[in-house]
Structure formats: structure tokens, C-alpha cells
Amino acid sequence: MPGASKFERLAYASNDWIQVTVEGQPVQVRPGDSAAAALLAAGQPAARTSAVSGDPRAPYCLMGICFECLLEIDGVPNVQGCMVQVADGMNIRRQQGAPVLNDSLAEGVPA
Amino acid sequence: MSNHDVDLAIIGAGPAGMAAAATAAQLGLKTVLLDEQKGPGGQIYRSIIQPAPADEKILGKDYYHGRSLALALKNSSLDYRPGTSVWALDQDLSLSLSGNGQSQRIHPRRLLIATGAQERPVPFPGWTLPGVMTCGAAQILLKSSALVPAQPLILAGSGPLLLLIAAQLHRAGVAIEAILDTTPRKHYLTALKYLPGALRNLPLLAKGAGLLTELRRAGIRRITGVSELRALASPDGTLGQVCFRQGKKEQTISAATLLVHQGVVPNVQLSRSLNLTHDWDKLQQCWRPHIDSWGESSLPGLFVAGDGAGIAGALAAEAFGKLAALQIAQQLNVISEQQRDRQSQVPRRTLDRQRAIRPFLDALYSPAREFLLPVDDTLVCRCEEVTAGELRRLARDGCPGPNQAKAFCRAGMGPCQGRMCGLTVSQLMADERQVPNSEVGYYQIRSPIKPLSLGELADSAN
Numbered sequence: 001m002p003g004a005s006k007f008e009r010l011a012y013a014s015n016d017w018i019q020v021t022v023e024g025q026p027v028q029v030r031p032g033d034s035a036a037a038a039l040l041a042a043g044q045p046a047a048r049t050s051a052v053s054g055d056p057r058a059p060y061c062l063m064g065i066c067f068e069c070l071l072e073i074d075g076v077p078n079v080q081g082c083m084v085q086v087a088d089g090m091n092i093r094r095q096q097g098a099p100v101l102n103d104s105l106a107e108g109v110p111a
Numbered sequence: 112m113s114n115h116d117v118d119l120a121i122i123g124a125g126p127a128g129m130a131a132a133a134t135a136a137q138l139g140l141k142t143v144l145l146d147e148q149k150g151p152g153g154q155i156y157r158s159i160i161q162p163a164p165a166d167e168k169i170l171g172k173d174y175y176h177g178r179s180l181a182l183a184l185k186n187s188s189l190d191y192r193p194g195t196s197v198w199a200l201d202q203d204l205s206l207s208l209s210g211n212g213q214s215q216r217i218h219p220r221r222l223l224i225a226t227g228a229q230e231r232p233v234p235f236p237g238w239t240l241p242g243v244m245t246c247g248a249a250q251i252l253l254k255s256s257a258l259v260p261a262q263p264l265i266l267a268g269s270g271p272l273l274l275l276i277a278a279q280l281h282r283a284g285v286a287i288e289a290i291l292d293t294t295p296r297k298h299y300l301t302a303l304k305y306l307p308g309a310l311r312n313l314p315l316l317a318k319g320a321g322l323l324t325e326l327r328r329a330g331i332r333r334i335t336g337v338s339e340l341r342a343l344a345s346p347d348g349t350l351g352q353v354c355f356r357q358g359k360k361e362q363t364i365s366a367a368t369l370l371v372h373q374g375v376v377p378n379v380q381l382s383r384s385l386n387l388t389h390d391w392d393k394l395q396q397c398w399r400p401h402i403d404s405w406g407e408s409s410l411p412g413l414f415v416a417g418d419g420a421g422i423a424g425a426l427a428a429e430a431f432g433k434l435a436a437l438q439i440a441q442q443l444n445v446i447s448e449q450q451r452d453r454q455s456q457v458p459r460r461t462l463d464r465q466r467a468i469r470p471f472l473d474a475l476y477s478p479a480r481e482f483l484l485p486v487d488d489t490l491v492c493r494c495e496e497v498t499a500g501e502l503r504r505l506a507r508d509g510c511p512g513p514n515q516a517k518a519f520c521r522a523g524m525g526p527c528q529g530r531m532c533g534l535t536v537s538q539l540m541a542d543e544r545q546v547p548n549s550e551v552g553y554y555q556i557r558s559p560i561k562p563l564s565l566g567e568l569a570d571s572a573n
């Protein structure tokens with residue numbers, strides 16, 4: 001049934017597992033995973049909600065371009081989940097709506 | 112008197128950056144190689160030090176070629192810094208970078224931008240639904256995590272990477288419901304005139320044909336001449352169905368994942384932030400920094416090599432990286448012009464051959480008009496939710512280009528800084544005003560081009 005299935009793991013090159021928490025649930029992930037990959041592996045289709053309409057959004061590019069994977073990682077909001085590698089005990093939460101990123105950062109501050 | 116920290120700073124450890132770094136270090140240049148990823152490889156060779164899938168057949172031989180490039184880094188004296196992102200550049204070539212929560216500035220004598228490409232953003236109705244992602248994203252999950260997408264799975268788009276990723280997923284045992292090929296039929300004719308150039312690179316042509324055969328033998332349904340692609344939501348708000356037209360026939364297929372791809376375009380965020388001269392590449396339908404045959408840009412001492420300088424593929428990127436490093440070594444009087452010319456013969460030949468096939472591929476796989484100029488109700492700016500219709504209306508009302516449109520509708524002002532909408536906004540406005548793209552221009556990109564924590568920002572102020 002569409003929507004119900006999730007990303008699946010193939011045979012992995014090493015035997016290493018890492019434990020993280022996704023939306024409060026403990027999940028076993030692989031050391032090469034980004035936080036965004038861990039989210040998808042945990043069966044969570046959406047990372048955040050749009051700050052404008054509230055619609056759900058999911059990781060789209062996984063290479064730092066789209067900013068659709070913004071997550072709350074270890075209590076820090078607005079982190080690009082696809083650019084952060086998982087670590088033991090990492091606490092990953094979806095980012096709910098509003099302020100997506102500080103405007104001054106997005107727009108550029110004098111460097 | 113010199114206040115330089117290093118001879119050469121290279122941004123990006125893909126094939127271009129890795130090859131440049133190894134060449135420069137070997138010639139004795141004090142070189143630093145910076146990349147925001149945790150390991151070398153860039154996009155094509157991502158995770159090459161520790162690829163996730165146990166079965167090497169899945170990603171194929173071309174992928175594992177990257178191992179030798181990554182090994183060459185290990186064996187050289189260069190200062191390679193993974194996990195380091197460059198967020199600002201200055202006219203004097205100095206860079207601001209951050210890694211491990213700390214910021215730093217480096218002032219090199221020469222700078223090489225080798226930041227590669229991104230997939231072309233392809234707006235179409237429904238592209239923001241969870242369940243829709245790019246083919247490249249699925250490939251990243253495969254290389255780094257051995258994860259494969261939820262099924263039923265549909266791939267849609269155009270270009271060699273679409274076929275490669277379909278084949279890789281198939282080898283991984285993933286059932287592909289259908290490949291929707293959006294290549295307009297008339298492109299086959301247009302591309303024919305570029306065939307002689309393509310024949311200079313028979314191995315690549317043969318690879319493309321091989322992929323098509325592999326997919327056909329696997330019995331995967333490939334529907335050609337597809338248009339009017341739309342993604343529809345299921346009741347839970349994620350992707351439920353994919354609709355499209357083939358000729359007169361409209362079709363709808365159930366899907367949990369839709370992977371889209373319309374080729375790749377240079378990542379111009381850093382070169383734009385310095386206001387370097389950029390040219391509109393009509394065949395590739397994208398901007399590229401203006402460079403000479405060694406990669407030197409409109410700012411003396413700043414080089415751009417690899418797909419970030421214009422799409423030519425990984426082998427071209429590797430050769431171009433070497434050429435840029437040789438020219439830099441010559442400029443810094445480490446080698447003579449004769450030595451440079453001698454050492455550049457082989458990479459120059461490779462680069463020429465790899466580039467010779469591009470016009471054919473670019474003409475064949477140029478995105479269909481509906482993706483370049485999407486229908487009015489399509490979201491173009493995903494961050495601020497601005498539609499194609501709104502941008503057209505602004506252009507009609509006299510708004511001259513993307514920077515002015517920003518002020519009216521906030522397109523390009525969200526966290527992605529226009530990476531996802533910049534090309535489309537320029538093209539929509541140019542089309543509506545009936546002027547060339549070069550006349551409407553592109554967003555003015557300001558640093559920091561990467562998000563910074565407050566701590567990193569504070570560091571940089573000191």
C-alpha cells in the first residue's frame with residue numbers, strides 16, 4: 001500500500017550498528033548514515049513542515065542543496081539532517097514549522 | 112613580503128579536487144583540500160572509503176575507480192580537511208571555513224573551486240510531497256547507507272544518470288514499477304547533428320547503450336515520450352500516485368516513491384558570491400563561470416575546475432583538476448611552461464575527448480519545456496512557496512529580474528538561498544519578458560553561503 005512501506009536496508013559492508021533516537025523511539029542505524037537517512041530508515045517520511053503552509057516536507061536532495069531535511073538534532077533546531085553523520089545516542093526530532101532559519105543567516109550577514 | 116598561509120586552497124574533494132590536490136602536492140605546492148563531507152569522493156565517488164553496500168556489483172566498476180583517487184590523497188603530503196565547509200570568499204582569495212563548530216580564515220596564493228554540480232531542480236506539480244526525491248538522493252542513500260526506497264517505485268526524467276541509477280537499484284534487487292522517460296522525441300533528431308563528436312567517445316556511448324539493454328533485459332517498463340508529469344498525494348499527505356501523459360493517453364500509477372532527474376548543473380553558489388563573470392550555456396541550459404582553458408576565472412588567481420565549471424562528467428573533472436593544478440604550479444614558478452605543457456598532454460586529451468560527447472548528450476537530454484517553464488500553479492520556490500504564475504505576473508507587471516522579484520514575493524529568500532529556484536526564476540522571467548536569460552541575470556548571492564551556528568559566527572568576528 002503506498003505510503004505504508006519504507007526505506008529498506010540491503011546487506012551492509014560492515015557489522016557496525018549505532019543506536020540513535022528518532023522521534024523518541026530507539027532505532028539501530030548504520031555508521032555511514034546521515035541523520036536524514038536515519039529518519040528515512042526509521043520509516044518517517046517527512047522531516048519538517050513548511051514554515052509557510054505547514055505542509056509536510058521530506059529530504060529531497062540529501063546533499064545539502066534543498067534544506068528540506070531540517071531537523072532538531074540533540075536539541076539544536078534547524079540542522080540540515082543530510083549533512084550530519086549519526087553518532088551514538090544522537091537524538092533526532094522532526095522540525096515543526098516556523099522559523100525555518102534565521103532570516104539574517106539565510107539572507108547573509110556581513111562576514 | 113607574503114602573508115599567505117598556503118600556496119593553494121582547493122574547495123571540494125570530488126574527482127576534480129582530488130586530482131588537483133594530488134598533482135599540486137606532488138609538485139611540492141603547500142596545498143590544503145577542504146570538503147564538507149566526512150570523506151573524499153565528491154558526488155560520483157561518495158563514501159568511496161567505506162561504501163555501504165556489501166555487494167560491489169550494485170554500484171559498478173566506474174564507482175570503484177574513485178578508490179585510486181582517494182588513495183592518492185592518503186599517500187601525499189597535503190593537508191586534507193574533511194568535514195569543513197567553506198562559507199565565504201573574498202576578492203583577495205581568502206576563505207572563511209568552519210568545521211567541528213569552529214571558524215577559521217585561510218589566505219592562499221591561489222584558489223581552486225571544485226564544488227561540482229547539483230541536480231537540476233525540476234519543478235512540477237506535486238514535487239514537494241514526501242515520497243518524491245531526486246535520483247541522486249536515492250543514489251546517496253545507496254552508496255552511504257545501503258538504503259533503498261519504498262516501493263512501488265517510479266523513476267521519471269531524462270539523462271544518463273537516470274538510467275544508471277535505475278540500473279543500480281535494479282541490481283540491488285529493487286522492483287521498479289516504471290521508468291517514465293520525459294526526453295522529448297524531437298530531441299533525437301536535434302542530437303543527430305552532434306553525433307560525430309559523440310563518436311569520439313565510443314566507450315561512453317557503449318555504456319549508455321549497455322544500460323538500456325540491461326534495463327530492457329530486466330523487463331523494466333520504460334515509457335517514453337512522457338509529458339505532464341504530476342505527483343498526487345495520498346490521504347496521509349505523502350505521495351500516492353504519479354500521473355502523466357503519453358501521446359493522447361493519460362495514465363495514473365500508484366507509487367510510494369517517485370525519483371526524478373533532469374541532468375545536473377554547475378553549483379555556482381561560491382563563484383556567484385564573488386560576482387565572477389558567468390555565461391549562460393544555451394545547450395546545457397544553465398550558468399557557468401567564465402574561465403580560460405586552464406580554469407582561471409575572471410578573478411586572477413581563482414580557478415574553477417570540474418563539473419562546477421560546466422558539466423562534462425567525472426573523468427573530465429579529474430583531467431581538468433590536473434590541468435588547473437599544473438597551471439597554478441607554473442604561475443607560482445614551481446614548473447616551467449615547457450614542463451607544464453608536457454605534463455598536460457595526457458589530461459588535455461582526456462578532457463577534449465570527454466567534452467566532445469557533451470553537445471550530443473546535452474541536445475538529447477535537454478529538459479523538456481514543461482520543466483524549464485512549469486505551469487502556473489507549480490511551486491517554484493519551495494522555501495517560500497512561490498508559484499510560477501506569481502513570477503510570471505511579476506514579470507508582466509514590469510519586474511525586470513530575480514533580484515527585484517525577491518523583494519516582491521520572497522522567492523529565493525528562504526534557507527536554500529535560491530539553489531532550488533534560481534534557474535527557474537531567471538528562465539520564467541526571461542521567457543515572460545521575451546529577452547535572453549543573460550539580460551534578466553541571476554540572484555545576487557551573499558555569504559555566508561552555508562548555515563553557521565552563532566558560535567562559528569562569533570569566531571569569525573574575532
Ligand SMILES: Cc1cc2nc3c(=O)[nH]c(=O)nc-3n(C[C@H](O)[C@@H](O)[C@H](O)COP(=O)(O)OP(=O)(O)OC[C@H]3O[C@@H](n4cnc5c(N)ncnc54)[C@H](O)[C@@H]3O)c2cc1C
Nearest residue numbers: 123125126127147153154155197226227247417418424425
Ligand atoms: C547527486 C549526484 C550524483 C552523481 N552521481 C554520478 C554517478 O554516479 N556517475 C557519474 O558519472 N556522475 C555522477 N554525478 C555527476 C557528477 O557531477 C560527476 O561528474 C562528478 O562527481 C563531478 O566531479 P567534481 O569533482 O567536479 O565535483 P563533485 O564530485 O560534485 O565534488 C564536489 C565536492 O565539493 C564539496 N563542496 C561543495 N561545496 C562546498 C563548500 N562550500 N565547502 C566545502 N565543500 C564543498 C562537496 O561536498 C563535494 O564533495 C552525480 C552528480 C550528483 C549531483
Ligand code: FES
Nearest residue numbers: 062066067069082
Ligand atoms: S535533503 Fe536537501 S539539504 Fe538535506
